[in-house]
Amino acid sequence: MHxxxxxxxxxxxxPDMYFLPTHTRRDMEVMHSCVLxxxxxxLSRRKIEDIEKVFSVCNxxxxxxxxxxxxxxxxxxxxxxKSKEIHHLxxxxxxxxxxxxxxxxxxxxxEEKIDNLQxxxxxxxxxxxESYKASxxxxxxxxxxxxxxxxxxxxxxxxxxxAKHPGINPQGFDRFLVRR
Numbered sequence: 001m002h003x004x005x006x007x008x009x010x011x012x013x014x015p016d017m018y019f020l021p022t023h024t025r026r027d028m029e030v031m032h033s034c035v036l037x038x039x040x041x042x043l044s045r046r047k048i049e050d051i052e053k054v055f056s057v058c059n060x061x062x063x064x065x066x067x068x069x070x071x072x073x074x075x076x077x078x079x080x081x082k083s084k085e086i087h088h089l090x091x092x093x094x095x096x097x098x099x100x101x102x103x104x105x106x107x108x109x110x111e112e113k114i115d116n117l118q119x120x121x122x123x124x125x126x127x128x129x130e131s132y133k134a135s136x137x138x139x140x141x142x143x144x145x146x147x148x149x150x151x152x153x154x155x156x157x158x159x160x161x162x163a164k165h166p167g168i169n170p171q172g173f174d175r176f177l178v179r180r
Contacts (some may be wrong), residue, residue, distance in 0.1 A: 132138050158170040 092105070154173070158173065161168055161170045
């Protein structure tokens with residue numbers, strides 16, 4: 001860009017204007033008129049083109065800086081949302097842990113109740129059997145069963161005697177057994 005060394009002292013001050021932080025259309029017009037007044041037409045065209053290129057690069061740089069600032073702002077927003085989400089998830093995790101702890105305590109309590117009820121049920125079964133054995137109802141059922149068993153055994157005995165010893169009359173045998 002600065003290949004020409006024929007610049008006067010005023011010409012060397014013009015390139016310093018290229019690097020102003022912000023460049024407006026007015027800045028470009030001022031530099032354009034400054035270059036035209038001090039240089040020949042051929043040199044001034046090249047300088048104008050150089051100035052326009054510099055402005056183009058500066059404008060691109062400015063747009064890149066703005067885009068970078070937007071990206072930084074977006075990144076900060078995303079990081080803020082991320083930290084809020086992490087905080088929310090930590091609170092939720094803590095809440096779930098407390099809930100699980102309470103659930104585990106309820107499960108343990110219920111297991112103890114189940115164990116107590118099972119032991120009570122086992123004891124109740126034993127107590128019910130013993131109570132039934134001590135009752136008159138059990139005695140009545142026992143005698144009824146004994147009588148049925150005795151009748152069945154007498155009938156079976158009569159049939160056996162009739163089959164094995166046809167000469168013996170089993171009549172009255174049942175009365176003999178009942179009296180005994």
